[in-house]
Amino acid sequence: MRHLAKSFFLLALQLFSSLVLAGQVNVNSLHFWSSAKQSRMMIDVSAIPEHNISLVNQPDRLVIDIDNASLKGKLSQPPASHPFFSSIRASQKQKSLRIVADLKRQVGYESFTLNPNKMYGHRLVVDLTDKGPLSDGDAAAEKPIARAAKTEAKASAPQKVAKKASEDGTSAKPASETLPTGRSGRNIVVAIDAGHGGEDPGAHGPGGTEEKRVVLAIAKKLAALINSQKGMRAVLVRKGDYYVDLRKRMEIARAANADLFISVHADAYQKADVKGASVFTLSNRGASSEAARWLADSENAADLVGGVRLDDKEEVLASVLLDLSQTATLEASSNVAKHVLKSFQNIGGLHFTTVQQAGFLVLKSPDIPSILVETAFISNPGEERKLNSADHQSTIATAIFKGVRSYFKQYTPNDTRVAEL
Template identity: 60%
Template sequence: MRRYWKVLFIFGLQLLAASVHAEQINVNALRYWNTPDQTQMLFDVTSSPEHRVFLMNNPSRLVIDMRNVNVKRALSQPAPSHPLFSQVRVAAKNNTDIRIVVDLKKDISPKSMSLRTNSMNGRLVVELLGKAQDATVKIAEKEEPRITADKMSTVKVSDVKPVVEKVVKEESQKTVNRKVAAAPVEVTKVAKRDKDIVVAVDAGHGGDDPGAHGQNGTEEKKITLAIAKKLADLINEQPGMKAVMVRKGDYYVDLRKRMQIARAAKADLFISIHADAFQDATVKGASVFTLSNKGATSEAARWLADSENAADLVGGVSLNDKEDVLASVLLDLSQTATQDASVNVARKVLRNFEQIGELHYASVQKAGFLVLKSPDVPSILVETAFISNPSEELKLINTAHQSKIAGAIFNGVRSYFSKEIPTESKVAVLDM
């Protein structure tokens, strides 16, 4: 009798699996987005489909195969002005699968562009990325670090210290050798050096991610871009400083890629601009965030787990030829210095916000925001106001108040860099 029920149970599971498999995934819509270095197709889907994407030549086509998928309505076509896509065709396969063929306006190859897909939150995103840009931002996904907490607990400081001192000595000697032939440093109030201070300015959200909405329909993505442009103008007007806009228009940039763009630009500071929202419309005020210790720990594990990251530079020292423990120590030193600098600049920015409006938090806050996780670029996130508050929404859409917000951020940044000059930077005297 027990065997009978066991067979019946297994049979029931098979029927359930078959019914789940038979329930097709719906593709409800297709949208297109372009950025300076990538082209995206965004499929609205009811759940993540199994898929494969590849390129074909003669003629040039992008092919997307999806399993167990149904297209509910005709997919939208790319605009005639689209730089790469000509038209999109859909064909059924095996009564359950579909093939989407995108005719391309020019020949591309794996050498010139790379393909990437991302499936989450009811979207399947297919991206074509230029190889030059992709090389600076590609990060492999792995779950476990090379070095575990158990291994770290067995390491003595006395064992690591001589190796760290050796690496620091070697890197210092390299720096000395590079500077032997250099001309004497000219000194005014601060030393003038070889490069501009670079500030990466990140306008939150963008493209199909509008961010929060005000009661009058104001979109956060538009406010953040307007303030970011004003802040960039102030930075570029300051001798010895240069702004790099993470996004320059209304398109979405992946959160991790935002900090990678900053690192690729060798930024000395990363500023992400947002406008907060809450269910209670009376809540108001500005806030400034830096990375939490938990967020830093998780990012350290990711870097140490990834051979591509390990080959990169952290604090000017390459990790790819270092022992696991030493790499972990060097990364920790870099992160600690970065977090200290982030808190320092965040305090100065927050102090300047007191002069233009209310503060939601009177002290610097810590959170695990992904855009703040660069281990060697000091990073802050500024919540300029609550767009969900009607009075603050009106201020946020006012260009004069946007300029005040940009000015408050800039004055905090300028105050920080007047005392903390990055190595090899050239800075004119900062009039305070």
């Protein structure tokens, strides 16, 4: 009997141990992507962890405590030029793992978790924003973060768009601006979206070129051209190597009161000889599904669409107003796409000689004309080499700019004073 009891006890102990081990979180790696004003830390974990984040002074550091976790991989170290961190280290404290990032500047932060997708497993993400130089008078007390209960599904859900775009390095546009000509009016605002970014590299060329890198370079060159044009202003959706949720990209454009949204990409195909540029607008099917989403969501229904509120209208009338707004937006999108496509004819072959339509999510703003430009096929060795050339990046940016300028010369918004178009 005693032997049986001892065997039962050992079996129970093994079962208990296995359950404890099964609940432990493995921290496999830590990576980060940064721009001058933002940084994203992505921690690869075996399961969604309980965690706490705090800022500690003297010395200034960001502390991440992950419950019931252990480090199984290596933590990437920041380069000496990193804008926020000087070093990152980890230590085991009983069952908890502590990750510490020594700070160079004051930061704001937010954390959320991401569920597995085709490329990655579970992730704990910490987004940091620059709050300015460190001050000797900073309080030494810890400031705990309020953990965000976000998931990928919630992050992509429709939200109110009357948010400050300063989170992404942009700012809402004033109602009136004074142009260099001295006449009253506002600038034409063009939102430029460099596709992919951060943990999403996009397509890869045969030589290893990442789409996210070359399209950001093109987007920055395009922004510089637009900002050099009197009466026009560019807003970059992302300014560095970090990922922006697809709906968030739309929100940034709307918060900046953009007159046009341009998403820049580099195409890929399994056959290496396929080449050429393409320009896309939203398909009618994509517009219909987005209209249903806006009308079904109580928060979106309270937003402005083409200057008309929908929350106080009957459902049928709201549907008609939204349809009118979308129809005008799709027509404007088609017109600007034709101008850009025509401009591309002068710098090389086109993959499609007419404007294409697709249901890309970033094109679904119901009141902002939106186009997506596939600048070339990164899967084509010749076009990959060109995409890596700063001169050819400028050529692509100039082609897009000339198409945009030509469009706004023909269709100038009534409340703007655009000089020298």
